Amino acid sequence: GYVRAVDDVSFYIRRGTTMGLVGESGCGKTTVLSLISRLYDPDSGEILLDGVPIETLDQDTVRGSITVVSQMPYLFNMSIRDNLAVVKKDLTDEEMLNACKTACIHDDIVALPDGYDTVVGEGGVQMSGGQRQRLSLARSLLRESPIIVMDEATSALDNITQSEITRAIEEMRGKHTVIMVAHRLSTVIGCERLFFISQGRVVASGTHQELMEGCDEYRRLYSE
Numbered sequence: 001g002y003v004r005a006v007d008d009v010s011f012y013i014r015r016g017t018t019m020g021l022v023g024e025s026g027c028g029k030t031t032v033l034s035l036i037s038r039l040y041d042p043d044s045g046e047i048l049l050d051g052v053p054i055e056t057l058d059q060d061t062v063r064g065s066i067t068v069v070s071q072m073p074y075l076f077n078m079s080i081r082d083n084l085a086v087v088k089k090d091l092t093d094e095e096m097l098n099a100c101k102t103a104c105i106h107d108d109i110v111a112l113p114d115g116y117d118t119v120v121g122e123g124g125v126q127m128s129g130g131q132r133q134r135l136s137l138a139r140s141l142l143r144e145s146p147i148i149v150m151d152e153a154t155s156a157l158d159n160i161t162q163s164e165i166t167r168a169i170e171e172m173r174g175k176h177t178v179i180m181v182a183h184r185l186s187t188v189i190g191c192e193r194l195f196f197i198s199q200g201r202v203v204a205s206g207t208h209q210e211l212m213e214g215c216d217e218y219r220r221l222y223s224e
Contacts, residue, residue, distance in 0.1 A: 005031040006200040010045075013193075015146070018169060018178040020188030023197035024221065029181045032197070033151055036179065038062045067145035073136030075124030080109055080135065081116045083124075087143045099141040102171045104164040105134035130164065137168055147177045162187060185222045194218075 006028040013019050021029040035042055038054055047054040049065060075083050084099070085091045096116065100106040108131050112118040124132045140148050150169075166187060169178055182188045189208045196204040196211060196218045204215040211218040 004200060006035075006197075009197070009200070009202050011195055011202060011205065013177060013179065015177055016174045017193065018173060018180070018191045020180045020182060020191040020194045021197060022182065022185055022188060022194055022218070022221070027197045028200040029197055030151060031200075033068070033149055033179065033181055037066050037068055037149060064143075065145060066147045066149060067140040067143050068149045068151060069133065069136050069140055070151055071133075072129075073124075073132055073139075075120050075127070075132055075135065077119065077122040079114075079117045079119050080112075083120065083135065084139055084142055087139050091142065095142065099138040100135075102141055102168060103134045103138035104168040104171070105131060105138055108134075130162075134165060134168065137165070141172070141176075145176070147179065148172065150178065150180045150182075166190065 009028070009032060021032055023029055034040060035047060036054075038047075038057075038059070041055055049057065049062070054062060076086065081091075081096065084096055088095065097106060100109060109116055109118070118126065120126045124135070127135065137148075137150075169180070170190065172178055178191075180188050180191065185208075188194060192207070193205060194208060194211055195202050196215055198217060204211055204218060206214065212222065
């Protein structure tokens with residue numbers, strides 16, 4: 001036999017809301033994201049996107065609807081402007097600036113010697129991890145995906161960068177559905193709904209305050 005990575009997981013996400021998946025490492029958070037973005041299909045149950053079973057949609061439709069911002073986003077060895085234009089060929093300056101301001105990376109870019117024309121180096125080596133991540137978030141916004149998934153997006157970041165990404169998520173509230181996985185619970189406190197996962201199951205859900213008051217495991221994890 002085998003042990004399922006996740007079992008009997010059921011939840012509903014309203015369009016335009018921010019939700020977080022939290023729990024210990026290895027509890028099944030990333031597996032849930034992989035199923036949502038259809039990296040693989042479940043062996044039972046179903047995932048619905050706008051009421052449509054996700055397995056009936058082609059990959060282009062799913063990928064056009066969902067953008068994943070990973071912990072280690074890849075940037076090309078070209079200018080910041082060109083890295084953004086990869087996802088939007090007819091990118092205007094106004095669109096570029098708006099996306100970067102929403103992603104809280106604009107101020108960092110204009111502080112660089114060549115601004116938006118700065119070449120970032122292979123893999124984005126000229127930028128810090130937090131800057132690469134926020135630039136990747138701006139790229140996601142330019143793709144205009146209705147759903148943005150952030151996988152352990154701030155686990156390795158310093159507190160200043162973390163607060164910038166938290167602020168960026170606030171900027172997206174109501175305009176995109178944001179699904180976050182984070183081990184550092186301070187990142188997801190502001191989410192409208194949190195799902196606490198333990199051993200592959202959703203054991204509690206609610207706001208941060210509701211979970212602090214009603215879920216011992218969550219309170220223990222947050223207090224660590």
